[in-house]
Amino acid sequence: SQQGEEDPQALSIQEGENATMNCSYKTSINNLQWYRQNSGRGLVHLILIRSNEREKHSGRLRVTLDTSKKSSSLLITASRAADTASYFCASFNFGNEKLTFGTGTRLTIIP
Amino acid sequence: DAGVIQSPRHEVTEMGQEVTLRCKPISGHNSLFWYRQTMMRGLELLIYFNNNVPIDDSGMPEDRFSAKMPNASFSTLKIQPSEPRDSAVYFCASRGRPSSYEQYFGPGTRLTVT
Numbered sequence: 097s098q099q100g101e102e103d104p105q106a107l108s109i110q111e112g113e114n115a116t117m118n119c120s121y122k123t124s125i126n127n128l129q130w131y132r133q134n135s136g137r138g139l140v141h142l143i144l145i146r147s148n149e150r151e152k153h154s155g156r157l158r159v160t161l162d163t164s165k166k167s168s169s170l171l172i173t174a175s176r177a178a179d180t181a182s183y184f185c186a187s188f189n190f191g192n193e194k195l196t197f198g199t200g201t202r203l204t205i206i207p
Numbered sequence: 208d209a210g211v212i213q214s215p216r217h218e219v220t221e222m223g224q225e226v227t228l229r230c231k232p233i234s235g236h237n238s239l240f241w242y243r244q245t246m247m248r249g250l251e252l253l254i255y256f257n258n259n260v261p262i263d264d265s266g267m268p269e270d271r272f273s274a275k276m277p278n279a280s281f282s283t284l285k286i287q288p289s290e291p292r293d294s295a296v297y298f299c300a301s302r303g304r305p306s307s308y309e310q311y312f313g314p315g316t317r318l319t320v321t
Contacts, residue, residue, distance in 0.1 A: 127308055138211070138298055138312030139250075184250065188308050192263065195240075195310060197250040 100185060100198035108204040115172045117201040119185030120165075126190035128161055128168050133182045133200070142170075142183075175205045209233075211313035213299050219319045225287040228316045231280055232301030240310060241274055241284050242298040250298075256282065289320045 100121040109115055121128065127146045131139040145152045145161045145168070152159045158171040172179055182202045186195040212231040220226055232239050240255040254264040259276045267274070271290070276282040286293055296317050300310040 129309060131312075138314050139300075139310075140312070141309040144308060193238075193257075194252055194255070194263070196252075199249050 100187060100196060102185060102198040102201045104201060105199070106202045108206060109175060110206050111175055111177055113175055115175050115203055117170045117183050119168045119198050121185070121187040121196065122166065123187065123189055125187045127188045129186045129188065129195065130159060130170050131184045131186060133184065139184065177205050177207050179203060180205045211299055211301050211311055213313035213316050215316060216314060217317045219321065220289055221321055222290055223288045225285065226289045226318060228284040228297050230282045230299030230313060232282070233311055234280065236301035236303050237279070238302040239276060239282050240300040242300065243295045244298060245295045291320045294318055294320050
């Protein structure tokens with residue numbers, strides 16, 4: 097399978113806590129993206145980090161990228177009930193222009 | 208902007224029937240992607256188009272699957288004949304200029320083949 101792996105598969109935390117999700121991918125990348133999927137909906141793009149970047153912030157989101165380990169992490173700070181969703185990483189290979197999605201982390205925020 | 212539009216949202220059909228899924232990408236976007244999502248296999252890319260031309264269909268599972276993009280504002284994914292293992296959620300996504308890497312997903316079509 098060309099899919100990446102995400103860890104953990106499921107995560108439940110209390111509202112206000114921070115949530116960290118990890119992603120590993122298999123091939124060389126041009127960039128790595130994170131998407132959110134609410135139940136029964138399509139995926140929504142959250143943030144993109146390029147292969148020459150190590151960290152990026154967007155609001156309550158912080159993404160890191162370690163190309164030597166082929167891994168990335170997504171941190172959501174001060175979680176809210178509305179953050180309950182599945183989160184997917186997606187690696188972009190410039191050679192074939194494809195996004196390869198990970199298996200996803202199901203995040204549940206407990207009010 | 209209306210976003211990516213897919214129809215129908217739900218489709219229930221019997222094995223052997225033809226199924227056609229439809230997608231209208233965001234106006235001005237020149238790349239379109241069809242994905243399939245299942246619990247077992249996750250999110251899989253089936254085929255994608257650049258400027259209405261199919262670029263990579265290596266993810267299309269079998270000859271029973273075909274996709275067309277007759278113009279910049281419309282694409283179809285057809286399954287003929289359908290089988291129970293085709294049951295999944297099918298997503299269409301579009302992307303703007305090639306240097307804009309993010310994809311915009313439609314709400315999906317939930318297909319059930321009995």
